[in-house]
Amino acid sequence: MLNGKKIVLGVTGGIAAYKAATLCSRLVQRGADVHVIMTESAKQFITELTLQTLTRNVVYSDTFDEREPSVVSHIHLADLADLVLVAPATANVIAKMAHGMADDMLSTTLLATTAPVMIAPAMNVHMYDHPAVQHNMNLLVQRGTLMIEPSEGQLACGYVGKGRLEEPDTIVDVVEQFFAAKASGNNAGQVSYVSAPAINPMTTQTATEAQLLTGKKVVVTAGGTIERIDPVRYITNDSSGKMGFAVAAIAQELGAEVTLIMGNTQVSPPANVQVIRVLSADEMYDAVLSQWDEADIVVKAAAVADYRPKEVYKEKMKKTGDTLSLELIKNIDILETLGKQKTHQFLIGFAAETNDIERYAREKLERKNCDLIVANDVTRAGVGFGTDTNAVNIYDREGLVEELQVMAKEDVARQLLSIAAERIAGRN
Known part of the structure; x- marks a missing residue:
């Protein structure tokens, strides 16, 4: 139902803005033409480049940054939309919509559009329950705005309650149902206050997917390692x-x-998983071994240093000349060692390459006795280190299993683990 549909996605400044990457990816995968408008505060949580890469369209945030001289951007976006979807919708943007404010690109476009508007609120539970917010949401519903109610659960602020942005998959399903109802002649506009779980009951396929790894122990390594030179310097x-x-x-x-098992990282780990923090390659090896015997799946996504300084100075090294030579010695190859020791474990390695991707990936898979190897070209935009997106090729001993184009890293992870689960089920 989304094939060819033009969706203007408004992303506003809450912590749930990071889910916009997955939402964009899902919409595009189902055939939608997605055009993103971000508020300035949303850019504090996710970059324009991430969403531009996923949608393959220019991302807008400044009303006065006119990209195309032949059109006025906010009017053009307002006119082309088959649906305007705001997700996440903060209390602030809901208030702007309710009271007709137009002080940025998103709120201006919302006033100018005649397309259906759907919003997915996300905020602290007490903010959501505040009479002013409830009044504003009810006012929008009375005007015909479609509302995807937030779910209940653990919020980023630490509270537990209603206010979590509905999951991207659910939002996409609701959008599809809206267009399906419209195509069938039903008055979709009559569905004004949508409780996402009610309009989108979990299908058998989704329920099965949710249990793909039930009873399995999965060990994941992430981040880089630190190899000390002296107390203030490292590799x-x-x-x-x-x-x-x-x-x-x-x-x-x-x-x-x-x-x-996490080394040096730039972001916080996901909630509610057991975390073992390490620094060096040796520490990571010991940590993996401590979990190895009981593991069903081991995913070696960490970038482990190949070498470490032979001598680690106890005090800060002083400058003594124009050049400095460091002698490095080889670290233990954790992935190769695990490959030699595995019995029942399903072992997945990663290969970040800059050229000859397939050759190096398949050589690594054979040499290290992996079940799957995930290879990417880290020279590509939106791929590899530091990005919210990735594009990978997954190989087994027979060759290419699946090629995944640029998508959210969560989507890559879901595809990878689905393949692993199928392979394990086949073994059994």
């Missing part, structure tokens, strides 16, 4: 940990017992 790499964190989060969502 490391650009790994952010985001890919490994995405794998850990999705594994838990699919029912697994997850242990995340």
Whole structure:
């Protein structure tokens, strides 16, 4: 139902803005043409480049930054939309919509559009329950705005209650149902206050997927390692940990017992998973071994240093000349060691490459006795270290299993773990 539909997606400044990457990815996968408008505060949580890469369309945030001289951007977007979807919708943007304010690109476009408007609120439970917010939402519903109610659960602020942004999959399903009802001649506009779980009951397929890894123990490594030179200097790499964190989060969502072994990272780990923090390659090796015997799936997404300084100075090194030589010695190859020791474990490795991707990935898979290898070209935009998106090729001993174009790292993780679950089921 979304094939060819033009959806203007408004992303506003709450912590749930990070889910906009997955939402964009899902909409595009189902054939929608997505045009994103971000508020300035939303850019504090997720970058324009991430959403531009996923949608393959320019991302707008400034009313006065006219990209195309032949049109007025906010009028053009307002006119082309088959649906304007605001997700997440903060209390602030809901208030603007209710009272007709137009002080940025998103609120101006919302006033100018005649397309249906759907919003998915996300905020603290007490904010959501505040009489002013409830009044504003009811006012919008009375005007015909479609509302996807937030779900209940653990909120980013630490509270438990209603206010979580509905999951991207559910939002996309609701959008599809809206267009299906419209196509069939039903008055979709009569559905004004949507409780997402009610309009979108879990299908058998979704329920099965949610239990793919139930009873399995999944060990994930993430981030880079730190190899000390002296108390203030070290060798490391650009790994952010985001890919490994995405794998850990999705594994838990699919029912697994997850242990995340994390090195040096730029972001916080997912909630409610067991975390073991390490620094060096040696520490990571010891941590993985401590979980190895009981593990069903091991995903080595960490970027482990190949070498470490032979001598670690106890005091800060002083400048003594124009050059400095460091002698490095090889670290233990954790993935190769695990490959030699595995019995029942399903072992997944990662290969970040800059050229000859397939050749190096398949050589690594054979040499290290992996069941799957996930390879990516880290020279591509929106791929690899530090990004919220990735594009990978997944190989087994027979060759290419699946090629995944640029998508949210959570989507890559879901595809990867689904393949692993099928392979394990086949073994059994």
